Amino acid sequence: MDNNNLGRHISGQFNVELEDVRSQVMAMGGLLEQQLNDALDALQHGDAETARKVMSADRKINSMEVTIDEECTRIIAKRQPAASDLRLILAISKTTADLERIGDACVRVARAVIDNKEGNRKGLLVSMEAMGRHAARMLHDTLDAFARMDVDAAFRLHKEDRKIDKEFEAVFRQLMTFMMEDPRSIPGILDVMWAARALERIGDRCQNICEYVIYFVKGKDVRHMDTEDMEDLLR
Amino acid sequence: MDNNNLGRHISGQFNVELEDVRSQVMAMGGLLEQQLNDALDALQHGDAETARKVMSADRKINSMEVTIDEECTRIIAKRQPAASDLRLILAISKTTADLERIGDACVRVARAVIDNKEGNRKGLLVSMEAMGRHAARMLHDTLDAFARMDVDAAFRLHKEDRKIDKEFEAVFRQLMTFMMEDPRSIPGILDVMWAARALERIGDRCQNICEYVIYFVKGKDVRHMDTEDMEDLLR
Numbered sequence: 001m002d003n004n005n006l007g008r009h010i011s012g013q014f015n016v017e018l019e020d021v022r023s024q025v026m027a028m029g030g031l032l033e034q035q036l037n038d039a040l041d042a043l044q045h046g047d048a049e050t051a052r053k054v055m056s057a058d059r060k061i062n063s064m065e066v067t068i069d070e071e072c073t074r075i076i077a078k079r080q081p082a083a084s085d086l087r088l089i090l091a092i093s094k095t096t097a098d099l100e101r102i103g104d105a106c107v108r109v110a111r112a113v114i115d116n117k118e119g120n121r122k123g124l125l126v127s128m129e130a131m132g133r134h135a136a137r138m139l140h141d142t143l144d145a146f147a148r149m150d151v152d153a154a155f156r157l158h159k160e161d162r163k164i165d166k167e168f169e170a171v172f173r174q175l176m177t178f179m180m181e182d183p184r185s186i187p188g189i190l191d192v193m194w195a196a197r198a199l200e201r202i203g204d205r206c207q208n209i210c211e212y213v214i215y216f217v218k219g220k221d222v223r224h225m226d227t228e229d230m231e232d233l234l235r
Numbered sequence: 236m237d238n239n240n241l242g243r244h245i246s247g248q249f250n251v252e253l254e255d256v257r258s259q260v261m262a263m264g265g266l267l268e269q270q271l272n273d274a275l276d277a278l279q280h281g282d283a284e285t286a287r288k289v290m291s292a293d294r295k296i297n298s299m300e301v302t303i304d305e306e307c308t309r310i311i312a313k314r315q316p317a318a319s320d321l322r323l324i325l326a327i328s329k330t331t332a333d334l335e336r337i338g339d340a341c342v343r344v345a346r347a348v349i350d351n352k353e354g355n356r357k358g359l360l361v362s363m364e365a366m367g368r369h370a371a372r373m374l375h376d377t378l379d380a381f382a383r384m385d386v387d388a389a390f391r392l393h394k395e396d397r398k399i400d401k402e403f404e405a406v407f408r409q410l411m412t413f414m415m416e417d418p419r420s421i422p423g424i425l426d427v428m429w430a431a432r433a434l435e436r437i438g439d440r441c442q443n444i445c446e447y448v449i450y451f452v453k454g455k456d457v458r459h460m461d462t463e464d465m466e467d468l469l470r
Contacts, residue, residue, distance in 0.1 A: 066456050069456065073322075077317040077318070083312070186414050
């Protein structure tokens with residue numbers, strides 16, 4: 001028996017399994033982009049029907065999380081990967097958990113559209129929707145960086161989150177002003193505020209995923225590392 | 236050479252490593268209980284000094300997360316565990332991530348104490364501190380269930396989160412009433428509201444950890460499962 005061929009065969013099978021689980025993550029990511037864009041469309045047009053669609057599609061995302069994570073565990077147990085293969089599987093498992101939480105944020109936005117009529121004030125929607133679209137672009141680019149395991153893009157996107165934080169602060173101040181001007185609007189505006197906060201948190205989730213890309217490529221856990229140290233690592 | 240002895244030796248070493256990483260998680264959990272109790276004491280007495288102590292200790296928690304997670308990856312790569320050993324390591328890694336986020340919640344509460352004088356209204360503090368103490372008990376009991384991998388306790392605690400959610404709703408309504416009565420207090424009360432929300436989220440994190448305990452013991456991922464299905468599984 002040719003051990004070399006066997007080795008190739010095993011490795012080939014392993015590659016197929018890795019590729020398969022990676023493509024499942026990409027499919028989950030694609031569905032989340034759809035969810036987020038739908039939630040933002042619902043917000044823009046006050047469209048409760050689209051919002052309800054977002055809420056019911058969240059189940060699919062939850063079950064994708066469980067399926068992908070089980071597959072990761074199965075691969076680790078069966079293939080006993082080390083080094084970069086193991087890092088890839090762990091990065092996939094963690095990414096899936098963050099994607100699922102982005103799904104929860106979409107649900108939060110959708111629920112605000114359904115529960116709430118206060119959100120339909122014009123000025124309020126414009127700035128919040130702009131922040132949401134920014135988060136959607138960040139999600140798209142983050143999934144792209146993940147697909148290509150592009151460490152430079154991951155690092156650039158990691159810094160992008162600051163801009164979304166600043167946009168959230170502006171939205172937050174605006175909402176606060178509305179509340180102070182018209183205290184009766186407080187309950188409705190608080191709903192909108194939670195939704196804005198959920199959109200802002202999408203940036204944090206994308207930042208986490210960027211950290212897993214850097215972890216996979218560089219073999220270094222960069223969570224809680226400051227930007228300068230991260231720059232040194234990537235140089 | 237006695238293979239049986241070798242097997243025992245390897246397994247013995249492995250057990251030592253597993254026990255070591257488990258005890259690191261327990262140490263991290265102990266530190267978090269301290270952080271949460273300190274944050275609540277700071278809240279209770281408006282004590283900015285204790286709040287600052289909480290904020291600076293968070294670094295230690297962040298670095299524990301990274302260290303424990305690296306150790307988990309090292310054990311997987313070196314020991315190539317399967318079945319329950321692998322589940323234990325994955326449960327530990329995920330628990331660590333949730334513990335770190337509980338640390339962020341403590342920081343959020345501490346920051347509200349430092350930034351904010353509105354929080355010192357008597358009625359507001361009483362209900363929020365009570366909710367926080369409830370979350371602290373849930374954290375304590377969850378860490379206990381994790382230490383003993385007690386699936387029945389984990390299931391009982393999993394349901395406990397609903398009570399904290401209800402307490403949060405009551406606190407939230409109370410804060411909203413204060414805001415409507417006195418719109419000038421809105422900015423300060425919003426800070427308190429974020430802190431209350433952070434305390435409520437500690438219950439969710441504990442719930443996650445309970446799910447990892449059930450996953451370890453039962454070999455089944457129960458995330459997103461409803462309570463009835465979970466009950467069936469445990470019967």
